[in-house]
Amino acid sequence: MSSLFDFDAKPDAYAVMGNPISHSKSPLIHAAFARQTQQRLDYSAIQVDAGGFEQAVGNFRASGGKGLNITVPFKQEAWKFVDERSERAVQAGAVNTISFDDGCCIGDNTDGVGLVRDLIENHSVGLAGKRILILGAGGAVRGVLGPMLAQQPSKIVIANRTEEKALTLANEFNRRDQLRGCGFPAIDDQSFDLIINGTAASLRGDLPPVPATAISNNTCCYDMMYGKMPTVFMAWASKHGALKVLDGLGMLVEQAAESFFIWRGIRPDTREVIASVKAAL
Ligand code: ATR
Numbered sequence: 001m002s003s004l005f006d007f008d009a010k011p012d013a014y015a016v017m018g019n020p021i022s023h024s025k026s027p028l029i030h031a032a033f034a035r036q037t038q039q040r041l042d043y044s045a046i047q048v049d050a051g052g053f054e055q056a057v058g059n060f061r062a063s064g065g066k067g068l069n070i071t072v073p074f075k076q077e078a079w080k081f082v083d084e085r086s087e088r089a090v091q092a093g094a095v096n097t098i099s100f101d102d103g104c105c106i107g108d109n110t111d112g113v114g115l116v117r118d119l120i121e122n123h124s125v126g127l128a129g130k131r132i133l134i135l136g137a138g139g140a141v142r143g144v145l146g147p148m149l150a151q152q153p154s155k156i157v158i159a160n161r162t163e164e165k166a167l168t169l170a171n172e173f174n175r176r177d178q179l180r181g182c183g184f185p186a187i188d189d190q191s192f193d194l195i196i197n198g199t200a201a202s203l204r205g206d207l208p209p210v211p212a213t214a215i216s217n218n219t220c221c222y223d224m225m226y227g228k229m230p231t232v233f234m235a236w237a238s239k240h241g242a243l244k245v246l247d248g249l250g251m252l253v254e255q256a257a258e259s260f261f262i263w264r265g266i267r268p269d270t271r272e273v274i275a276s277v278k279a280a281l
Contacts, residue, residue, distance in 0.1 A: 013064060014043045014263065017056055018071035021047045025277055026069055029256045032276060033268040041066075041264075053077045061100050067263045068098040069256070075109075075139060082107030091146035091173075094139055097259040108262055111140075112147030114255025115196075115224070115248075120151075122250045122274070125194065125220050127151035133192040134158045135208045135233075136199035137165040137181065140224055144198070145173055157192075159184050161199075161208070184209045191216040195237070197223045202231040212240045224248040228281045249281075250274050 016026040022045070030043035048056045053074050060068065070078040075094035079085065082095055086108040089095050095107035119125040130153045134141055137160035148156060158181045160166035166181030173179050192214055201208050202225040215221065221237030226247035230238070237245045253274045261267045 009040075010064070012041045012066045013060075014041060014067045014069075015046045015060060015065065016043075016069040016071060017046045017048045017053070017060075018074060019048055019050070021045045021071070024071065025252060026071075026256060028280070029253055029273055029277060030260060032273045033257065033260045036268050036273070037260075037264070037266045039264050039266065048074065054081060057081065057098070057105075061105070066100055067259070069259055070096050070098065075143075078107060081105070088112060088146055092143040094143050096143075096255065097262055099262060108259075109143055110255040110258035110262070111251070112144040113258050114253075115144045115222075115251045116147045116151060117254045117258075118246075118248075118250035119194075119220075119222065122254075122271070123220070123244065123246055125222075125244065125246075127153050127194070129154050130193040131190075132156045133187065133190075133195045133210075133214055135195070135197045135210060136160055136201075137162070137169045138198070138200065140200075141198040142169060144196075144224075145169070145179070149173065149175055149178060153178065155179070157182060157187070157190075159187050159208075159210070187211055187214055189213040192219055195219060195221045195242075197221075197225070197231070197233040202233055205232055207232045207236055210236075212236075215240045215242050217241050218243050220244040220246065222246045222248070224251060226252065226281075249278055253277060 024045045027043050034041050078095035083105045089107045089109040092109040097108040099106045132153050156179045158166045163183030170179045170181035199208050219242045221242040223231045223233045226249040234245050253270050257270050
């Protein structure tokens with residue numbers, strides 16, 4: 001590991017791989033972490049074409065690269081590719097962080113921990129004993145369920161447009177006391193302490209069909225997406241009187257901070273980085 005003062009050594013190289021990748025905020029975030037913690041490193045963004053993932057990782061590793069973040073659509077492929085997986089990567093079925101260590105390629109997943117830390121540390125939204133509704137049952141939701149369950153909420157309901165996927169995902173975690181899956185109509189008139197939108201609906205400006213009765217004046221609503229403007233889900237939550245309405249920018253920075261910690265052994269202070277990324281949106 002090179003430090004700020006090894007002027008002759010080549011900086012340790014890291015990168016994020018995905019497709020598309022040009023709009024990735026990860027290089028900006030990791031450069032800010034490196035400055036803040038006085039670590040000397042390079043972090044780049046690498047666009048990888050379909051079918052080219054293994055080759056791209058092999059090339060990066062052969063050139064001396066120390067670690068990778070993996071984003072859409074390669075997280076599952078990365079899971080298959082690595083030699084070893086952390087417990088949270090196993091649970092997530094996806095890898096977003098790779099470390100190359102003594103010839104071994106180790107996969108981890110920091111998305112769930114990023115979400116939980118953003119909620120608890122940055123927004124004072126605790127999960128213990130809470131009734132939680134998660135919208136969506138794709139990879140984004142699978143990735144966060146393990147760390148969320150570890151906080152001991154009283155229940156998590158996964159609601160999805162395709163009900164079968166929610167049922168399958170809930171069953172996989174085998175926590176019938178705490179976790180169940182359903183379609184949107186089955187949400188009925190229950191209200192929740194926390195509603196998390198993990199669907200891809202916000203990307204298209206769509207709103208998942210959640211009854212407004214799911215929101216009480218104590219409900220926190222969180223969209224895993226973020227943008228310059230509030231998402232349609234966030235606008236809906238505000239309109240129906242949610243106590244707090246949050247976007248996923250903090251989760252993005254927190255998952256990056258956990259990757260940085262895995263690689264460098266130092267935990268950056270995320271608050272100023274969240275503020276600067278927000279200002280640059
Ligand atoms: P990701 O890996 O980002 O989670 P994904 O696996 O394609 O992506 O999952 C996308 C999720 O968003 C799914 O839960 C999907 O619902 P279906 O399983 O029924 O397809 C959900 N989704 C996408 N567009 C949606 C919309 N317009 N309304 C409600 N749910 C939507």
